[in-house]
Amino acid sequence: MTAAFAAVDWGTSSFRIWLCDEAGSVTAERRSGEGMLSAEPDKFSAILEQHLAEMGAPNNLPVMICGMAGARQGWIEAPYVAVPAALADILAGAVRVPDAARKILIVPGLAQRRADAPDVMRGEETQLAGISSLLASGSRLVCMPGTHSKWVETKDGTVAGFRTWLTGEFFSILSKQSILRHSIGTAPAVIDARNAAFKDACEQALNGHGDIGGALFGIRAAGLLHGLGPEAAAARLSGLLIGSEIASAGHRFDNSGGRIVLVASGAIGDLYAEAFRLAGRAIEQVDAEGAVRAGLVEAARHHGMTKKVQS
Amino acid sequence: MTAAFAAVDWGTSSFRIWLCDEAGSVTAERRSGEGMLSAEPDKFSAILEQHLAEMGAPNNLPVMICGMAGARQGWIEAPYVAVPAALADILAGAVRVPDAARKILIVPGLAQRRADAPDVMRGEETQLAGISSLLASGSRLVCMPGTHSKWVETKDGTVAGFRTWLTGEFFSILSKQSILRHSIGTAPAVIDARNAAFKDACEQALNGHGDIGGALFGIRAAGLLHGLGPEAAAARLSGLLIGSEIASAGHRFDNSGGRIVLVASGAIGDLYAEAFRLAGRAIEQVDAEGAVRAGLVEAARHHGMTKKVQS
Numbered sequence: 001m002t003a004a005f006a007a008v009d010w011g012t013s014s015f016r017i018w019l020c021d022e023a024g025s026v027t028a029e030r031r032s033g034e035g036m037l038s039a040e041p042d043k044f045s046a047i048l049e050q051h052l053a054e055m056g057a058p059n060n061l062p063v064m065i066c067g068m069a070g071a072r073q074g075w076i077e078a079p080y081v082a083v084p085a086a087l088a089d090i091l092a093g094a095v096r097v098p099d100a101a102r103k104i105l106i107v108p109g110l111a112q113r114r115a116d117a118p119d120v121m122r123g124e125e126t127q128l129a130g131i132s133s134l135l136a137s138g139s140r141l142v143c144m145p146g147t148h149s150k151w152v153e154t155k156d157g158t159v160a161g162f163r164t165w166l167t168g169e170f171f172s173i174l175s176k177q178s179i180l181r182h183s184i185g186t187a188p189a190v191i192d193a194r195n196a197a198f199k200d201a202c203e204q205a206l207n208g209h210g211d212i213g214g215a216l217f218g219i220r221a222a223g224l225l226h227g228l229g230p231e232a233a234a235a236r237l238s239g240l241l242i243g244s245e246i247a248s249a250g251h252r253f254d255n256s257g258g259r260i261v262l263v264a265s266g267a268i269g270d271l272y273a274e275a276f277r278l279a280g281r282a283i284e285q286v287d288a289e290g291a292v293r294a295g296l297v298e299a300a301r302h303h304g305m306t307k308k309v310q311s
Numbered sequence: 312m313t314a315a316f317a318a319v320d321w322g323t324s325s326f327r328i329w330l331c332d333e334a335g336s337v338t339a340e341r342r343s344g345e346g347m348l349s350a351e352p353d354k355f356s357a358i359l360e361q362h363l364a365e366m367g368a369p370n371n372l373p374v375m376i377c378g379m380a381g382a383r384q385g386w387i388e389a390p391y392v393a394v395p396a397a398l399a400d401i402l403a404g405a406v407r408v409p410d411a412a413r414k415i416l417i418v419p420g421l422a423q424r425r426a427d428a429p430d431v432m433r434g435e436e437t438q439l440a441g442i443s444s445l446l447a448s449g450s451r452l453v454c455m456p457g458t459h460s461k462w463v464e465t466k467d468g469t470v471a472g473f474r475t476w477l478t479g480e481f482f483s484i485l486s487k488q489s490i491l492r493h494s495i496g497t498a499p500a501v502i503d504a505r506n507a508a509f510k511d512a513c514e515q516a517l518n519g520h521g522d523i524g525g526a527l528f529g530i531r532a533a534g535l536l537h538g539l540g541p542e543a544a545a546a547r548l549s550g551l552l553i554g555s556e557i558a559s560a561g562h563r564f565d566n567s568g569g570r571i572v573l574v575a576s577g578a579i580g581d582l583y584a585e586a587f588r589l590a591g592r593a594i595e596q597v598d599a600e601g602a603v604r605a606g607l608v609e610a611a612r613h614h615g616m617t618k619k620v621q622s
Contacts, residue, residue: 080536111536117525118532148490148528164528166489173484178477179459210522213559214428217459217475221429225391225422248524 003027005062005305006052007296010069011123012036012147016289017051019061022306024297028055036068044075045100062103064300066126066292070095070106080111080120086158087129091299107299112161119164123292124150127263130295131286132157134261141253142261144288145242145272147172151249163252165245168268171238180216180237183223187234193270197228198235202275205243210251212240242275250279263288314338316373316616317363318607321380322434323347323458327600328362330372333617335608339366347379355386356411373414375611377437377603381406381417391422391431397469398440402610418610423472430475434603435461438574441606442597443468445572452564453572455599456553456583458483462560474563476556479579482549491527491548494534498545504581508539509546513586516554521562523551553586561590574599 003019010016013035019028034047052061070078078095094105107129109122124144128135135142135154142152147168153160175184191198205212219236222228228236262285264272269285276283300306314330321327324346330339345358363372381389389406405416418440420433435455439446446453446465453463458479464471486495502509516523530547533539539547570593575583580596587594611617 112532113536115537118529118536120532120535151525163525164532165524166527167524169489173488177484177488178480208562209520210524211520211559211562213476213478213521213556214462214474214563216477218429221423221431221475224431225424225429226426245524248522251519251522252525 003057003061004307005064005300006055006057007293007300008048008063008065008067008069009123009126009292009296010036010065010067010074012068013038015047015051017048017055018293018296019055019057020297020300020306024294024301024306026293030055036071036074041073041075044069045097048104060102062105062300062303062305064094064105064107064296064303064305066107066296066299067123070108071122076106078106078108081108081125083110083112083159083161084155085110087125087132087135088157088302090125090159091129091295091302094299094303103305105299105303107296110159110162112163114161117161117163119162121150121162121164124152125159126295126299127288127291128152128154128159128295129298130291130293131261131263132298134284134286139258140261141258142263143246143249143272144263145268149245151253153253163249165248167241167245170241174216174237175234179220180233183220183228183233184230184237187230190267191235191238191271193267193274195232195235197232198239198271199274199278201236201239202243202278203239205240206247206275206279208247210244210247212244215240238271239275242271243278246275246279246281258282259284261286263291265289314368314372315618316375316611317366317368318604318611319359319374319376319378319380320434320437320603320607321347321376321378321385323379324349326358326362328359328366329604329607330366330368331608331611331617335605335612335617337604341366347382347385352384352386355380356408359415371413373416373611373614373616375405375416375418375607375614375616377418377607377610378434381419382433387417389417389419392419392436394421394423394470394472395466396421398436398443398446399468399613401436401470402440402606402613405610405614414616416610416614418607421470421473425472428472428474430473432461432473432475435463436470437606437610438599438602439463439465439470439606440609441602441604442572442574443609445595445597450569451572452569453574454557454560454583455574456579460556462564464564474560476559478552478556481552485527486545486548491530491544494531494539494544495541495548498541501578502546502549502582504578504585506543506546508543509550509582510585510589512547512550513554513589514550516551517558517586517590519558521555521558523555526551549582550586553582554589557586557590557592569593570595572597574602576600
């Protein structure tokens with residue numbers, strides 16, 4: 001056993017755990033769907049211990065957690081840190097789970113308490129900490145796509161402010177619950193960024209300064225009138241929503257045309273990268289999973305967990 | 312029995328029937344939730360005949376229907392009439408239900424086949440026909456709020472073009488299915504147009520040229536950080552969505568500041584009237600139910616149904 005600590009990303013719908021050595025390198029990993037939504041309030045400890053046991057982790061291995069486990073409805077509340085907040089200070093504010101046999105810490109989320117733009121995040125702050133070297137000096141604009149996309153302004157390693165777009169959730173509920181489900185229902189789950197319908201719709205949203213209100217129902221109408229198929233309909237919806245998000249964020253954040261840091265993996269990363277290309281914006285893409293793991297390692301280091309554990 | 316014909320508005324989720332005399336005045340009415348969604352394909356005739364029988368209508372009373380009953384998935388398809396289309400021609404295109412003992416006609420919907428802005432409507436064309444005197448000369452812009460809000464440009468009694476916003480459906484799925492349900496879930500169903508949260512949010516959307524993408528999640532965050540209650544949260548969502556629709560429609564339709572015809576009843580009419588006031592737009596409001604009934608009477612007259620029936 002060479003692990004020094006365990007790193008856990010415990011979100012709304014997923015649980016990911018990595019065992020890491022003293023250098024922060026991963027020695028083992030597991031994933032499950034035991035997110036906060038499916039975990040009973042008193043089952044957090046049992047779920048975590050079960051995974052640790054199956055990975056052969058010693059009883060005294062410390063654990064660093066980020067994500068919704070720290071919400072009020074989660075395991076132990078790790079109260080929001082108010083922005084502006086230095087990335088190092090956020091990690092320093094990790095809260096210890098009381099009455100646990102081993103040392104378990106949860107990284108706090110961030111709150112923007114401005115009355116005119118209230119916002120919160122949990123989990124993305126750890127991704128930001130994981131790319132702290134990129135954000136250490138100067139002003140940066142970071143785009144973190146997902147169910148709830150976060151756009152973050154940083155200055156010299158400090159989170160200055162942020163804002164949430166419901167893009168991923170919009171795609172999900174519009175394609176499954178709205179009138180558009182009749183047009184999209186049977187589409188494949190993954191959209192190809194090279195799909196012409198995605199690109200066309202994305203450009204339409206960008207050219208319209210993000211105003212897609214009068215275009216969404218057109219997906220249904222195009223199915224009825226012009227035979228638009230489910231795959232193109234899904235690509236069209238995705239293009240409209242992502243293009244609208246990028247245009248809308250462009251109104252909110254003045255980045256003077258600087259390179260945007262895109263924190264995203266897989267297919268969604270490809271879609272946003274293509275959308276930024278269509279918007280004429282240069283990006284610097286980093287892997288989202290790599291970022292959260294690096295942030296957890298950074299947090300573990302901060303709390304003295306990166307020492308060899310005697311098992 | 313003084314009825315000359317029956318008028319039916321058969322929508323997605325509701326069924327309304329009126330018996331009318333030779334002059335088009337209502338002598339009896341019934342309503343039910345037997346909309347197209349809950350009616351089995353082979354049950355349309357039985358549902359209609361049951362209502363007619365309970366109202367004491369004679370077997371040979373003719374019936375004029377509008378709405379989703381004329382959709383492909385409805386009772387009998389009344390194929391879309393393409394715009395531009397004169398209101399009188401739309402009514403003239405009513406399709407007869409074959410194999411029915413009595414004369415039953417269904418008013419066709421409208422299709423906008425432009426590849427860059429495909430759109431369809433069913434039911435609203437009959438409301439437009441019901442206010443044909445208002446639309447007879449000059450150019451008018453008509454706003455018809457609902458689950459799917461329709462904005463229609465007319466010129467000299469002809470429907471020139473139209474566009475749909477999903478405002479009502481957005482409100483429903485965001486307040487019931489999205490993360491915002493945690494903030495809005497227990498709110499009263501009806502929002503008061505005098506609610507300050509409605510007005511503030513509406514102005515915010517209007518001032519932001521309809522861009523509300525970065526503001527919706529703020530409803531959830533304001534609940535977590537500032538104690539925003541369910542009633543204010545619902546009012547805020549409604550204000551953002553309606554303000555966004557009005558701003559977005561303002562980009563699409565050049566009405567040169569002319570008076571907008573608002574076809575709406577009840578609480579939703581009050582909300583839109585207030586939103587137009589905040590937007591500095593003059594309106595001329597007409598009752599939506601009165602409009603659809605008047606349109607059905609006009610259609611019945613067109614097809615020779617406004618003659619006394621011998622029972």
